[in-house]
Amino acid sequence: MIRRAVPVSRRLFLATGAATLLAAPAVLAKGAARVVIVGGGAGGASVARMLATAPGIQVTLVEAKPVYTTCFFSNLYLGGLRSFDSLQFGYDRMSGAGVQMIHDRAIAVDRDRRVLALAGGARLSYDRLVLSPGIDFVEGSVRGWMMDDAQTMPHAYRAGPQTQLLGRLLRDMPQGGLFAMVAPPNPYRCPPGPYERVSMVAHLFTRHNPTAKILIFDPKPTFAKQALFTEGWQHHYPGMVERIGPDFGGADVQLRPADRQVIVDGQAQPVDLCNVIPAQKAGMIADLAGLTNDTGWAPVDGTTMTALADPNIHVLGDSADQGDMPKSAYAANSQARVVADSIAGQLTDAPSYAPSYANICWSLLAPGDAVRVGARYVAQNGRIVATENFVSQPSEDDDRRRATAVEAESWYDGITTELFGESAV
Structure with missing residues (x-):
C-alpha cells in the first residue's frame, strides 16, 4: 500500500494554496529561529527530524512530491525482488514530529534577504537554509x-x-x-x-x-x-x-x-x-542559488557542510562537493547529523561536537548474495577525508554474503523508519 502524505483534499490545498497560507509570516515561538530545508530525501528529511526536537528552532521542510520514492533499493524492484509500493513513503508523520511540511517547488534564493521563493508564490524567510535537492542531469x-x-x-x-x-x-x-x-x-x-x-x-x-x-x-x-x-x-x-x-x-x-x-x-x-x-550535477536550486562551481556541484566546508559561497546555507547529500564521501543515502544521513548539530550550535545554546562521518553502500548481486563497501571520515582542512576503508572480499562464504544481505535490509528498514516514521512492507 502506498503511504500517502495527506488526504487528497489537503494535498490539493497544499499544492494550490501554499502562497496564501504563507503570505504572512508563520507564527513563531518567542525568539525562535527559522530553519528552512529543501529536499525531503535521506539528507533533508534527516535534518528536519533532528532539528525538530531542538528548542528555539522552527523547522520547515519544502518538498515538491507528496510521496517519496527511495532511489536506494529501487534496483531490487527492477529485479523483481521488491514491490514498487514498498519503496514509497509519505510525509504525514513529519507534522507530528514538529516539522512544518510544504509540498511545493523551490525556485529561487535571495541570499541577501535570506528568503526562499516557491513556485506557488510563497516566500519563506530563514535564518539558516539547508539544501539537499539530490541530483540533476547534464x-x-x-x-x-x-x-x-x-x-x-x-x-x-x-x-x-x-x-x-x-x-x-x-x-x-x-x-x-x-x-x-x-x-x-x-x-x-x-x-x-x-x-x-x-x-x-x-x-x-x-x-x-x-x-x-x-x-x-x-x-x-x-x-x-x-x-x-x-x-x-x-x-x-x-x-x-x-x-x-x-x-x-x-x-x-x-x-x-x-x-x-x-x-x-x-x-x-x-x-x-x-x-x-x-552525467550528473547538483540539484537545480543549488545552481539557482549561486552555490555551484564549474564542476556543477556545490563546494562546502567539510566541518559544517556550509556552502563556501554563503555561510548561512548548508548543502548536503548528492549535491555537495565535500571531499572523499560518495553520493549515497547513507552518506547524506551521516552529513545530516553534522548539519543539525552545527545549526543547533549556531542558533541556540546547544553544544557542538567535532564532526565525524560514515558511509556504507550495499549491493545485491543475487538473492542472498550481497556485498558492501564503506569508510569512516573526518573533516580536515575544510574537506571530508577518509580515515578507514572496508570492502567485501571475493570468494566470501555463503553465510557471510547472506548476513550482508540481511544487514542491508535492516538498514533500509531502519533509515526509512527514522525518516518517515514507518518501515517498508
Whole structure:
C-alpha cells in the first residue's frame, strides 16, 4: 500500500494554496529561529527530524512530491525482488514530529534577504537554509540523447515513474533480446548503483528471458566494487554480461533513440532496450542559488557542510562537493547529523561536537548474495577525508554474503523508519 502524505483534499490545498497560507509570516515561538530545508530525501528529511526536537528552532521542510520514492533499493524492484509500493513513503508523520511540511517547488534564493521563493508564490524567510535537492542531469552529456528521450531510453536514476517505465520495458523485452546500459562518468549518485542494476536485470532475465544479453558501455576505466561485481556476474549469470570500457569506445558512444541503436566507433549496435544514465550535477536550486562551481556541484566546508559561497546555507547529500564521501543515502544521513548539530550550535545554546562521518553502500548481486563497501571520515582542512576503508572480499562464504544481505535490509528498514516514521512492507 502506498503511504500517502495527506488526504487528497489537503494535498490539493497544499499544492494550490501554499502562497496564501504563507503570505504572512508563520507564527513563531518567542525568539525562535527559522530553519528552512529543501529536499525531503535521506539528507533533508534527516535534518528536519533532528532539528525538530531542538528548542528555539522552527523547522520547515519544502518538498515538491507528496510521496517519496527511495532511489536506494529501487534496483531490487527492477529485479523483481521488491514491490514498487514498498519503496514509497509519505510525509504525514513529519507534522507530528514538529516539522512544518510544504509540498511545493523551490525556485529561487535571495541570499541577501535570506528568503526562499516557491513556485506557488510563497516566500519563506530563514535564518539558516539547508539544501539537499539530490541530483540533476547534464543535458547533452550523452551524444544523441536528451531528457525528452527518457521515455524511449529511460534513465530511471531518479526513482519514480522512470523506475516503473524501465521495469515495464525490461519485462516486455523479446526473448533473447539485448539490453544496453550507458553508465555515467564520475562523480554521480551511488557509485555501485549502475552495476547493482545490471545484477538485478540479469537476475530478472534468468527467470523470464534466460537467453537475453546485457551490454554495458562505460566511460570509466574502473568502477566501484569491480572485482566483486565481475565475480558475481560470472558466478550467477555466466555469459550474460559484457562491459565495454573506454579503451574500446565506451567513453564516446552516440545514441539513436528512434532507431534503438548505440553507435560505437562508428558502428551501429541495435538494442532492444537502452538504459541511459547521463552525467550528473547538483540539484537545480543549488545552481539557482549561486552555490555551484564549474564542476556543477556545490563546494562546502567539510566541518559544517556550509556552502563556501554563503555561510548561512548548508548543502548536503548528492549535491555537495565535500571531499572523499560518495553520493549515497547513507552518506547524506551521516552529513545530516553534522548539519543539525552545527545549526543547533549556531542558533541556540546547544553544544557542538567535532564532526565525524560514515558511509556504507550495499549491493545485491543475487538473492542472498550481497556485498558492501564503506569508510569512516573526518573533516580536515575544510574537506571530508577518509580515515578507514572496508570492502567485501571475493570468494566470501555463503553465510557471510547472506548476513550482508540481511544487514542491508535492516538498514533500509531502519533509515526509512527514522525518516518517515514507518518501515517498508
